[in-house]
Amino acid sequence: MSPVTNTMSSDTLLRVEHLSMKFGGLMAINDFSFEAKRGDITALIGPNGAGKTTVFNCITGFYKPTMGMITLNQRSGKQYLLERLPDFRITKEAKVARTFQNIRLFSGLTVLENLLVAQHNKLMQASGYTILGLIGIGPYRREAAAAVELARHWLEKADLIERADDPAGDLPYGAQRRLEIARAMCTGPELLCLDEPAAGLNPRESAKLNELLQGIRADTGTSILLIEHDMSVVMEISDHVVVLEYGQKISDGTPDHVKHDPKVIAAYLGVEDEEVEEVIATVEQLEGGAN
Numbered sequence: 001m002s003p004v005t006n007t008m009s010s011d012t013l014l015r016v017e018h019l020s021m022k023f024g025g026l027m028a029i030n031d032f033s034f035e036a037k038r039g040d041i042t043a044l045i046g047p048n049g050a051g052k053t054t055v056f057n058c059i060t061g062f063y064k065p066t067m068g069m070i071t072l073n074q075r076s077g078k079q080y081l082l083e084r085l086p087d088f089r090i091t092k093e094a095k096v097a098r099t100f101q102n103i104r105l106f107s108g109l110t111v112l113e114n115l116l117v118a119q120h121n122k123l124m125q126a127s128g129y130t131i132l133g134l135i136g137i138g139p140y141r142r143e144a145a146a147a148v149e150l151a152r153h154w155l156e157k158a159d160l161i162e163r164a165d166d167p168a169g170d171l172p173y174g175a176q177r178r179l180e181i182a183r184a185m186c187t188g189p190e191l192l193c194l195d196e197p198a199a200g201l202n203p204r205e206s207a208k209l210n211e212l213l214q215g216i217r218a219d220t221g222t223s224i225l226l227i228e229h230d231m232s233v234v235m236e237i238s239d240h241v242v243v244l245e246y247g248q249k250i251s252d253g254t255p256d257h258v259k260h261d262p263k264v265i266a267a268y269l270g271v272e273d274e275e276v277e278e279v280i281a282t283v284e285q286l287e288g289g290a291n
């Protein structure tokens, strides 16, 4: 069924339409729609339990949505309906890569080996799945050299080249997070989905993460979709912010728009709908006082 005929504007990479996900009696996502533009960093934010990871799991094929359509529009013009694809095809063909809230590296392998494992499919294809191919006759040798070169490139970008031969498990936490992102980039994704990349980072590590993500956007044009609780990261690097609360979209726009949206302020402060007006008045008063 996928890829399908192109009907989406070329600057839209991802379109999520009327997405719903029900777990038993719980409507975790309810009629949620948004778009992510090509080359943008789009942040998905919201209070705990709002449904952010569930949306990621639907996009990356870990969950099959109860309802809705998720369209990915590649640079080549090919479109994929992600809700119809198994997760391995979402990674391999639609080119969606992701990282998880909990770091998932091969901690006993070296930093470099982690990046080579990520390129395993490409290398196996080059071997022609034959023993002669694997021992270096034919395109395998060329592809293997290219794989090391690509790994080196991303290790430089992630500021990890000095640690290339160390076991991944020996890296400090922030460096492991950057390694996960470098590993995802070695698969050449069109869309990079990052689940709380700044969680647990100190300010110095957060700044390095911001630099890496901004570098990815500037150098590769890869679109990034991130879930993040750290507002300093969200506000500094995002082009577009989408806010979820109880599985529904409550705001969508630039970081500045979202930051001043009374519904978002109320959601984060945990106030009831009828108190929103009061919150707006207080925020305006505080802002007036600050100017």
Ligand SMILES: Nc1ncnc2c1ncn2[C@@H]1O[C@H](COP(=O)(O)OP(=O)(O)OP(=O)(O)O)[C@@H](O)[C@H]1O
Pocket (backbone or CB within 6 Å): 023, 026, 028, 046, 047, 048, 049, 050, 051, 052, 053, 054, 055
């Ligand atoms: N597999 C599941 N089975 C049942 N309920 C689930 C499942 N996954 C998520 N939920 C529920 O769906 C709701 C949304 O959860 P989700 O993890 O998507 O929120 P979140 O916004 O990512 O939260 P957090 O910021 O705390 O990570 C929650 O009420 C959660 O308990």
